[in-house]
Amino acid sequence: MSSWQNEVRRSKRTHLFSFVGGTRPKGHVAEVYQSAVISQCKNSKNCILVFCKHWVSAWDAADEILGAMKRARFCIQPPGDTRTRRSFEWYIPERREDWSVFIRPEQLNKIEDVLSKIPEKEIQRMREVVIWMIPRVTYAHPSANWAEIGFRDAVDTALVELTKRVRHIKDNSSTGTAVAPGKLALWEA
Known part of the structure; x- marks a missing residue:
């Protein structure tokens, strides 16, 4: 686990932000957000876009997805995207500002501007919190004992x-x- 955390920590961040996802059907709660993010990502040299079609398994694109996330300072996660994200209450720090940036609806078309104003020191601090969270959202081998492997x-x-x-x-x-x-x-x- 610590070697993966160190790899994430040492990754060269060549882009300001990345987005892994696809468009949503008209009327879907995430459609407006997804469309705005995809449009900005396509028009920015500072964004990595991994466009996913709903029929493509994430396993088929795992290297591309992880690569994009490891090369970006921020990974965009629009609201309403998946139910999975709503079930992480126990795994992430309660103070979301310690590890994430909230982009207000009126800033939706200015994602790059908002993120580019965050000082590098603050970005590094937030990244350390995210790296600390990695074991908490990872599944160890069923027979592993947390005391032996060094993490829960x-x-x-x-x-x-x-x-x-x-x-x-x-x-x-x-x-x-x-x-x-x-x-x-x-x-x-």
């Missing part, structure tokens, strides 16, 4: 967080304390 993987993290959540619910239900409805859901659909 996604399954370990989920089990720890699920245990905390169950204890919290149990403690609050036995004392009669109300639990906020949003806190009862294990993940949002």
